[in-house]
Amino acid sequence: MAALDASHFSDGEAAAFIRERGDARALDLAVEGAWCGACISKIEGGVGELPGVRRARLNLSSGRLTVSFDGPDALAEHIVRAIEALGYGARPYLPETAADAAVQEEKALLRAMAVAGFATANVMLLSIAVWSGAGEMAQSTRTLLHWISGAIALPAVAYSARPFFMSALRALKARRVNMDVPISLGVTLACALSVYETAIGHGDAYFDAAVMLLFFLLIGRYLDMRLRARAGAAARRLAALEARAARRVEADGSLKAVPASEIRPGDQLLVSAGERIAVDGEISAGEGEADASLVTGESAPVTLKTGDRVWSGMVNLGAALTVRATAAREDSLLAEITRLVEAGEQGRSAYVRLADKAAKLYVPLVHLIAFSTLIGWFIIAQEPRPAIINAIAVLIISCPCALALAVPAVQVVACGRLYRDGVLVRSGDALERLEQVSRVVLDKTGTLTQGRPRLINGDDIAPETLALAARLARVSRHPLSLALADAAGPGEAADGAVETPGCGVEAEFQGRRVRFGSARWTGAPERPGDEAGEGAFELEAWLVDGDAPPVRFVFADQLRADAAEMIAALRARGLEPELLSGDREEPVAAIARALGVTHWRSGLTPAGKTARLKELADAGEKTLMVGDGLNDAPALAGAYASISMGSAADISRSAADLVIQRDRLTSIPLALDVARAARRRVDENFALTILYNVIAVPIAVLGFVTPLVAAVAMSASSVVVTVNAMRLMRR
Numbered sequence: 001m002a003a004l005d006a007s008h009f010s011d012g013e014a015a016a017f018i019r020e021r022g023d024a025r026a027l028d029l030a031v032e033g034a035w036c037g038a039c040i041s042k043i044e045g046g047v048g049e050l051p052g053v054r055r056a057r058l059n060l061s062s063g064r065l066t067v068s069f070d071g072p073d074a075l076a077e078h079i080v081r082a083i084e085a086l087g088y089g090a091r092p093y094l095p096e097t098a099a100d101a102a103v104q105e106e107k108a109l110l111r112a113m114a115v116a117g118f119a120t121a122n123v124m125l126l127s128i129a130v131w132s133g134a135g136e137m138a139q140s141t142r143t144l145l146h147w148i149s150g151a152i153a154l155p156a157v158a159y160s161a162r163p164f165f166m167s168a169l170r171a172l173k174a175r176r177v178n179m180d181v182p183i184s185l186g187v188t189l190a191c192a193l194s195v196y197e198t199a200i201g202h203g204d205a206y207f208d209a210a211v212m213l214l215f216f217l218l219i220g221r222y223l224d225m226r227l228r229a230r231a232g233a234a235a236r237r238l239a240a241l242e243a244r245a246a247r248r249v250e251a252d253g254s255l256k257a258v259p260a261s262e263i264r265p266g267d268q269l270l271v272s273a274g275e276r277i278a279v280d281g282e283i284s285a286g287e288g289e290a291d292a293s294l295v296t297g298e299s300a301p302v303t304l305k306t307g308d309r310v311w312s313g314m315v316n317l318g319a320a321l322t323v324r325a326t327a328a329r330e331d332s333l334l335a336e337i338t339r340l341v342e343a344g345e346q347g348r349s350a351y352v353r354l355a356d357k358a359a360k361l362y363v364p365l366v367h368l369i370a371f372s373t374l375i376g377w378f379i380i381a382q383e384p385r386p387a388i389i390n391a392i393a394v395l396i397i398s399c400p401c402a403l404a405l406a407v408p409a410v411q412v413v414a415c416g417r418l419y420r421d422g423v424l425v426r427s428g429d430a431l432e433r434l435e436q437v438s439r440v441v442l443d444k445t446g447t448l449t450q451g452r453p454r455l456i457n458g459d460d461i462a463p464e465t466l467a468l469a470a471r472l473a474r475v476s477r478h479p480l481s482l483a484l485a486d487a488a489g490p491g492e493a494a495d496g497a498v499e500t501p502g503c504g505v506e507a508e509f510q511g512r513r514v515r516f517g518s519a520r521w522t523g524a525p526e527r528p529g530d531e532a533g534e535g536a537f538e539l540e541a542w543l544v545d546g547d548a549p550p551v552r553f554v555f556a557d558q559l560r561a562d563a564a565e566m567i568a569a570l571r572a573r574g575l576e577p578e579l580l581s582g583d584r585e586e587p588v589a590a591i592a593r594a595l596g597v598t599h600w601r602s603g604l605t606p607a608g609k610t611a612r613l614k615e616l617a618d619a620g621e622k623t624l625m626v627g628d629g630l631n632d633a634p635a636l637a638g639a640y641a642s643i644s645m646g647s648a649a650d651i652s653r654s655a656a657d658l659v660i661q662r663d664r665l666t667s668i669p670l671a672l673d674v675a676r677a678a679r680r681r682v683d684e685n686f687a688l689t690i691l692y693n694v695i696a697v698p699i700a701v702l703g704f705v706t707p708l709v710a711a712v713a714m715s716a717s718s719v720v721v722t723v724n725a726m727r728l729m730r731r
Contacts, residue, residue, distance in 0.1 A: 018076055027076050028330075029065045031058060032089030033167050039088070040408070042176070046086045047079055064093050087170030109222045112160040116215040119156030120208070123149045127208040139201065146198040146205040153207035154191060160214045161187055163221070182366055182395035186710075187213060189392050193385065206389070209706060213396065216715050246271075246278040249322065260329045267325045277314045280332040281323040283307060288318025370394040373701050386703065393700045397710035402692060402717040406685035409725035414678040417728050422646075422662035423671050430657035433641040435675040436622050440570050440668075441613065441635075443627035444581035444591055447645060448563045448665075451628065453479055453539055453555035455487040465551050469543045472497055472505040472516040480541050481505065481516075483555055504541070512546035524550035557587075559594060562665045567595050569669035575624075580609050580635075609635040626668060627656075643668060677728055685721040692717045 018025050040058045047056040052071035067079055083090040126149045168184040194205040247255045249268040260278040271277055283306050292302045292314050312332035370391045377387035415425045445451050470488030473481035475497040497507035504517015515522045524542035539555040570577050579600035581588045588602035616623050625639035636642040636656045644656030645663050660667045696713055699705050
């Protein structure tokens, strides 16, 4: 993806930001002017209707629109033009500038708020003088004070109302309406009526109400932006961890500093001590240690050597390393994690769709009620002033900001809360489905167990025997050989060793033949096959050193330390666990006994697991599937909701709704708790929004609300639903 300096697209530039993503192409855009769920629905719907567009997802907190499409480069230009035609701005989305753009937008709102606040304070002083001398002040003096108020208020309104006016103008140009249209209309009518009343020399002016209205509206919008920024801070913190530049090794051996966005697979990068690795890659030269806590969740540094894989976001702690890039920045691990974090808000749950439809219908309804109020009060009062004032109040107080924020605010806060504990939410409706599950189905290997065998009888083996077996094991990539090499620690590999696939490794030591492998291949006595019990899932390998007696090495796939705690937590929440595994009956039974799981099945193929999930679904169960292997991908995709471990195969993570980044099983009940709490917050937000409108709108229609009070009430309603969503951040 090219790195352009332009803040907005010029003709032909959008194509430079296309990136390849699997079997499709993708374009990341920063959208300007989107404030609520109705904006999300409008933009995603408008872009999604374009021929060739597969999917469009807008993240409200970051303003990032991700579009997946099939087609030529020219389609990127059509996408940008479609966004502009909807009344919104579009510019390149660059992680390194996204946070800066948000800061600039906040500063612009603060400046507008400061101007409105200054004008409010001064106009209110003049208004107090007018009100206090209402019975004694000459009309000419009152008119003069009104003109002075207007001289202060009108320029302040022209400057401070720009965020609302520009958004409303873009919407009207696109022949659409948004929530800023009634706000702009209300402010404009208040100012126009005040100028008219002042010009004719009698009546009241509402310059104080207009500027104070803007002041409170800007306070509400600024607080809303700050709260949404806090709620979506997880994704921005991740983006901040992405290296903005790297040093590329050129063909002549020289070093050139380049933006991270220009790195391509195959580029050689020099990473010095203390530098963050910009993209996924492979060590081509050098050895050392790196901080991989972002990837593994562990604080202990990892040792790196030539040929080892590295990921974006890792920090080099030792000597300089040369890294061969294997992915562009947009396709690297850190960028993918950022997209996973953002995906929670991008998804379209049933609640979001309901809120979007309500907001879409609500804006025309607001204008209809305001117009009816205008006509009705004109008939009742027989003059335009009270009719216009009441219509303005209705336009302002019934703005659907709170309704549009009710669900997205909860979603983004819940996703940020889970990310803080190492859980990535991949779809917006995942939490909604997770809250409804009635049964939990668990895989065994790699989920309840660690997924890798460990030597368990090392204390019974002589150190010199262990060292000899380890020299053979270091030649092989077999899981038991890796486990033995890990138990023995660093050391030399056997020279001239030969591995026989499926059997073991052998080599010559001081004229004698040494073998490490299966009992049948090494000639060791095979153990009886009728043993059972807790050790039935043990694995073994043998070392035969010349004529010496064979030595047995025993391995076992250990239960995760928090597996029993997780099972107990699920039962405490009313969910019965079930174990499904493709392993033999004995090891599955042993694991089930150890954890107290009464429902289990063994020897299942991927199709068998999927069939069992279908049985449960037919029985009315809504299942949560937790797995990690390639064979779990069909079951994860077919379950009502699914969770994958962070160490899972790529295809399994892609099929899951949530990913547990740090492989902590206790994160499963935590995710259930957050999902249930999120449902409560959504219900509460809908109730608060309905209650507000049921009370506020009729009062405004009846003429008991001034535009100033309407502005305070509308801003307060938006802040209330967002603050209610922020309660999810509490542990």
